[in-house]
Amino acid sequence: MALSGQQRKDLLEALIDAFPNTASDLKKKFHATCALRGLKMSQVVAELIEQWLRANDSSASAKLKR
Numbered sequence: 124m125a126l127s128g129q130q131r132k133d134l135l136e137a138l139i140d141a142f143p144n145t146a147s148d149l150k151k152k153f154h155a156t157c158a159l160r161g162l163k164m165s166q167v168v169a170e171l172i173e174q175w176l177r178a179n180d181s182s183a184s185a186k187l188k189r
Contacts, residue, residue, distance in 0.1 A: 131169040 126134065139150060157164045 125173065126169050128165070131165045131172075134172065135165060135168050 142149075153167075154164060157167055
């Protein structure tokens with residue numbers, strides 16, 4: 124499941140809003156690491172979410188087939 128650019132942005136903002144204290148420190152570290160590697164935060168987040176969805180979709184599909 125691929126997310127559009129706006130969907131990625133909305134998801135990232137929702138996650139940050141859901142965990143404000145943790146998100147602040149985590150976002151700073153994440154931003155610094157992405158900047159050092161020349162990566163866009165939104166792209167890294169989207170890739171992580173897509174990997175998670177693939178991994179969890181596979182296990183969910185296997186359970187539904189039983």
